[in-house]
Amino acid sequence: MRSSVPRTFRQITRNATRLNVPRCRASGARWSSTAAAAEEEGHKWSTPLAKQLTEAITTTGPIPVASYMRQCLTSDLGGYYTPKTSSQNDQFGTKGDFVTSPEISQIFGELIGLWVVAEWIAQGRRGAGVYLMEMGPGRGTLMDDMLRTIRNFPPLAKAIEAVYLVEASQNLRLAQHKLLCGENPLTENSIGHESTSKYSPDLRIIWAEDVRFIPQDPTKTPFMIAHEFFDALPIHVFQSVPPPQPPKEGDAADTIETPTGPIKNPRRLPQGHQWRELVVSPTPLHRLNEGEPEFELTMAKAATPHSMYLPETSSRYKALKDVDGATIEISPESLAYARDFAIRLGGSNPETSPPSQPAAGRKAVASAPREEAVMKDEPSGAALIIDYGPASNIPANSLRGIKQHTRVSPFTSPGTTDVSADVDFLALAGSAINSSPGVEVHGPVSQALFLTAMGIEERAAQLVKKAMVEKGRTGEGKEELTEVVKRIEGGWQRLVDLSPQGMGGLYQVMAMLPFRPEQFGEEGKKRRPVGFGGDVRL
Template sequence: MRAHTLNLLQTATRCSRVRPQPNAHQLAKCASRWSSTSTSASTERKWSTPLAKTLAEAITTTGPISVAAYMRQCLTHPEGGYYTRQTSTGQDQFGTKGDFVTSPEISQVFGELVGIWLYAEWLAQGKKEKVQIIEVGPGRGTLMDDVLRTISSFKAFANSIEGIYLIEASPHLQKQQAKLLSGTEDLHTSEIGLTAPCKYIPGCKIEWCEDIRLLPKEETSTPFILAHEFFDALPIHIFQNIAQSSIPASSTIITPTGPIKPKHGVTTPKNTWHELVVSPTSPYASAGTTITTATGKADEKLDFEMTISKTPTPHSLYLPKMSSRYKKLENTPDAIIEISPESFAYVSDFAIRIGGSNSVPSSPQPASSPNAPTSNQASFPKPEPSGAALILDYGPLDTIPANTLRGIRSHRAVSPFDSPGKVDLSADVDFVALAESALGASPGVEVHGPVEQSFFLSTMGIKERAGRLLKGAKDEETRRRLEVGWRRLIDIGPDGMGKTYKAMAIVPYKKKGPVRRPIGFGGDIVG
C-alpha cells in the first residue's frame, strides 16, 4: 500500500536552505535608517496601520519582498502582528465577536469527535504508554478543551498521557489557553517554555513552547499531533509562469551562495517561473478598481500591491522544481502556483516524530522562516513507529492551489493588503504536497486522505452524538444552536464547511498484513 501511495504521490525533492527573508528586527532597523535619512514625499504618506508604515519603509530600503515575508510580518510581527498583538478592546480574533469562527467554536461535537479519533488510534496501536498530546496553533484553546474533556472519560487512555504540549508564539493567546485548560493565567517557567497543571487529567501538565523544535523527540514516546486550521495560515510563495521570459546579460541573480551574472548575453527560456512580490503602491496612483476593505470603502487605495519580479529570485530558482506536479505546468503560460515550504517543514517534523528518520537527508528541505522546523536534522531511528497526526484545514483535494491568498475581517472577505496586522491572512492548503513531504521525511509513516470534512465527521458519528445532545438540551435556544452547528459542519453547500474543509491523517506504516485504515478515513474501531 505504501509503495502504491508513493507512486501516486511523488516524493518531494529536497533543496538547499536559502537566505532567510528579513526578520522583524531587521525590518525595524531598516525602517529606522530609512526614516532618519529620507525626505521624500512617502514620509508624509498616511498609512492604514503602524505595521504598514514599518513594512513600507523597510521595503523602500531592501526592495520588494516575497508574499511569504509579507504574510509572516502581518501575522506574527512582535508589535503589530495579527496573532501576536492584543486588540484594543480586549477581544480576541476568534468567535462571533471576532473576525472568524472555527469549527470548535461552532459546535462542541467537533472537538469531542477529534478526541474520540485519538482514543480510537490509541486502541488500534495497542494502548501505548508515554503518550504526548501536541497541538500546533491552538487558537484560544477551544479544540483542546473539548478534546481533553472527552479523553478524560477514557481513564486508561488518560492515564497513559505523560504530557500535553501547545505550540503557541503569542503570549496573549497562551494566557487565554491557560485560563481555559488550567483554570489559571499563572504560568511557571519550564525547560521548554511555560507550564501549568491540566484541569482534566490529574497529575498531567500542559506545557507551552513557541517553536516545535523546542519539544525534544523521544524514541519511546507516542505523539498524537493535532493541526486544525494551522497550515492555511503559514506563509506561501506565489509564482507565475511567464512565456518568453528575458534576463538581460547585466542582470545579477542573488542565490544562496552569492550573486551570479549570466555570461552569455540575453537568455530567453521558453517559460520561466517568476515570483510575485509585494511592494507599496505608488502614493500618486489613483484608487483604481473597486475593492472591498475592512472599513467598507470601495474607493480606498491599498497600502501594498503584488507585482511580478522581473528577474529570478532565490525562491523561484528551486521551489517550482521541487515536485513533478509543478514541472507539469512549466509549459503552461501564465500558470500560477502557491508553495509553502514552511508547511513542508512542519509536516516532515510530524512524520519523523511518528515514524522516525533512519538516515540524514542528503539534500534537506528548506524552511523560509526562522520559526519553522526543518528536516535537516540528525538521524532519529524510532524502534517502532507510533502515534498519529490529524490535519483539518481547507483546500483542494488534489490540485495545486492558485490565487487563494485572502484576507478576512469581521466575518467578511477583504483584500490581503488592507490594514496590515489587523486582517487575518490565509491561503488554501496543498494536501498532496503535505503528503509528499510526510512520506519523503520518514519511512515509517503512511498517509490517509484527504477526505472531505463531511465524510470524516459523518463516519465518526456526528449525527448520533448531536442527537444525544439534542435530547438533553434544556431549552429551545440550546436545541437550535446545536442543530444549526452540527449541520453546518457537514453541509456540502456553498455556505457549509463539509466540502471546503478536509481531513488528512499520518499514521505508522504497517509493514505486514492488510492496510488498516483509520476511523474516519474508511476504517473501523479496532483494538
C-alpha cells in the same frame, strides 16, 4: 487558530536583501517617491506595521509574499496574533473576524478526541509514554473538548503524560491557560511555559513557540492535531513566463537583466519558460487613495533564489512550467512541519539528510537545535490535519484577508487583518512520506465525510435528548428548550454542510499514521482508520 512562528522586523529586511531583487532606476525611484511623497502629503498609514513595511521595501526592494504574511500575522511591531497591547479584540467568534469549527459546536472537539481514542486502541492501547500536541490552538476550545472526552477512557487518560501546545501569541497562550488549567499557576520552563490541567493534577500542559523545541523522543507515542494551522504558514507565489526574445545582433539592447546586473550575451538567454516570483510592493502613490490597500503584488523582473529552487523540487510544479501564466503557491514551512510530524511518528528516513537550515522563527533562529536523525524502532502515534484547500490541485491565487467575517484584500491594514492561503495537501503528504519510512497518509477527505463517519449526527441526537431531560427536570419553558435544540442542530449541520456557504466541503481532513505491515496486514495494504472508511480495531 491560524498562527505561525514569528520573526523580527530586521529579519524581513535581510530576506529582501538576500533575494537580490533587481531594482532598475525607474522602479527604485518609484519606491522611494512612494514613501517620501506619502510623508510629504501627510498620508495616514493604516497601521504602524504598514508604515514600517513601506520603509523596509523602500530601502531593500520588494519582499516575498512569505515575508509579508509572517509580518502581518506575528510581527513584534503588532501582528494579527501578536498585538502590541492585550486590549485588541478577540479574533474568534461572532464579535471577531472568523468562527472556527470548535467554536461552532462542542461535538467537533469531542469527535477529534474520539478519533485519538480509536487510534490509541488500534495501536495496542499503550499504557505510558503518550502525549498530545496541538498546533496553533486558538482559545484552547478544541483541546478542552478533546480532554473532556478522553477522560471518559481512563486507561488512555492515565497514559498521557503531557499536552504540548505550539503557540506564538502571548495573548492566546494566556487564554488557553485559563481555559485548560483554571487557577493553576503558569510558570516558565526550558522550552517555554507550563501549567497543570484542570482535569488532572498529573497532566502537564506545556507551551512552546516552535515545534522544534518539543523533543522528538523515539520512545514516545505522539497524537498531533493541526486544525486551521497550515493555512497561516507563509507561502511563496510563482508564475510561469515565456522565454525572453533574444535581441538582434548589434542591437543596442543586446543585454539581459540578471539579479547581479546586465549581461551582454544574448546567446545565454534562458531556454524555455521561467518561474518568476510574485513579490509585495507599495502601491504607487498616484493610486494610493484613502481606504485602498497600501500594497500590491508585482512580478520580480528576474529570477530570484526562491524561484530558481522551490518550483524545481516537485514534478507537480515542473509539469506546469511550460504553461503561460500558470501560478503556483509553495509553503516551505508547511513541508517542514509535515516532515516533523512524520519523524515523530515513524523516525527519520536514513536516505535523506536533515535540512541545513531550520524553518525560520523568532527564538528558533537563534537557539533551536539542529535537526538530528531520529531512529524509531516501532512507529506509533498519529497526526490529524484539518484545513481548507483543494484535495489534489496545487493552490493558486488563494491569498486572502479576513476581517469581521468578510473576505477583504490581504493587503488591507497589515497587522489587523487575518491573512491566509489554501493548503496543498498532496505536498504535505509527499513531504511526510519522503521524510520517514514509518508513515503512511490517508485522505484528504471532506470534513463532511469525516465527521459523518465519526458519528456527528448520532452525537447531536444524544445532546438533544440530554437537553430535553435536563430541561424537563428543571421545569424550564418550551422556548428555552427550543433554543438549545436549535443551537445543537444548527451547529452540527453547518459543519457538514456541502453548500458553497457550508464548511463540509470547504475543509479537508488528512491523517498520518504509522506504517507497520507486520501488525496491520499485508505489506503495501493500508489499514483504513476510522473516519476514512475504516472501523475501530479492538
